[in-house]
Amino acid sequence: MLRIDYLAVPGLPPLSFEVAASECLAVEGPSGSGKTRLLRAIADLDPAQGYVFLEGIERHETAAPHWRRRVRYAAAEPAWWAATARAHFPLTAKLERLMAALALAPALLDRPLAELSTGERQRFGLIRAMADEPQVLLLDEPTSALDAQTGALAEELIKFQVLAGRIVILVSHDAAQIARLAHARLLLAGGDGEDRAQSFAA
């Protein structure tokens, strides 16, 4: 269970909500409404007032790197610090399985990342976020650069994570995708810098 208690993300009113294990919460709202900021605050990547509990433990009660190994933020455009994808992963059987699940050929591991398509990089980013099996996945537009076919594969993988007992918070602009994946929705209604948030519990 992930419990957000009066989390004050800059530009948003304090938010409180819960996401249970095996549940997917969709966060919606126009660009600039604070969806990314909310996910970053939950992963403790930005300072924010308020509380985030995972299985009853508040984020500040554990070391920050440990928190982020359990509560994983995956950016919409994954960033890389080495030339090829391989340098970013420990090579395991799981990695091969995940790559196969997202239709990534093994040869792509050693191709320079700059030569991969945006969609291939996004799928590698998704794999990188999931490879060490964090309990909470904060997915920021995980399929924004994917075509229908690979997007469906990514959705399958996300659905599988949920079925495996993980907690997923999904930022998406795709209403159909939200309908397919999410059990609950959170609407951040922002505009003109004056952000308001509304929460629809399912």
Add this chain to the structure above:
Amino acid sequence: MSTVELALADLALAALLLVVNGAISVYFGLRLEVSLAVAAARMVLQLAVIGFVLRFVFAQTSPVWTALIALLMVLVAGYELLQRQERRFAGWWAYGVGNLTLLLVGGLATLYAVTVVIGPTPWYAPSYVIPILGMVLGTTLTSVSLALQILTDAAERERPAIEARIALGATRLEAFAPVLRRALKTAMTPLLNTMALAGVVTLPGMMTGQILAGADPGEAAKYQIMIIFVLTGAAGLGALAAALGGVLLLTDGRHRLRLDRLRPARS
């Protein structure tokens, strides 16, 4: 052996060369003549003042005066370091990083060189402490400013990659490790070049000075070797201390990247 003393007229003759430079600047429209004149006047004033001050301090041979001058040198070097930084840290730390590093590393390296290596009597003899501290500060200044430059540049330019590592559970030092390595390598490069070229392409300043002052070239070379060891060690340690301090300042206790602690670049 004594040196040929220079008269003021000799200095004026040397200054003629600068006038030639000024004329070139005017002729080619380089607009450097004013800067050249100001820099030259500043240099003359600075050196004249330091000449008188050092004459006074050397005559005293008092630990208090030596320490006072040394502290002043650290502060001026710290200020110069700040001027060289394109991206400064916010608040008092802007002064803190440079000054603390220079004080710590400059002080330790100079004390080590003077007391352990040279060993004059008294150990605080200003004629040893002050020139060595000056060389240590000058070299450390360059390497610290290079290291901080690379660090702050990379923190901003490579923010997504650094934050990606942090989001995956890396500590701040793990996330900054490649940047730190690059910063230290860059800071050490001029030192390696200095050592490689010393005596072959360049005749180091201190050795030249000692030879001009009538010292035996062999003795001067020994001194120069000792000084290069001390300078290289101090500059490397300084770059490491400043870069580590910089990483701690650019992140917080929760291992977040905090670019808000960096002031915007000066236009």
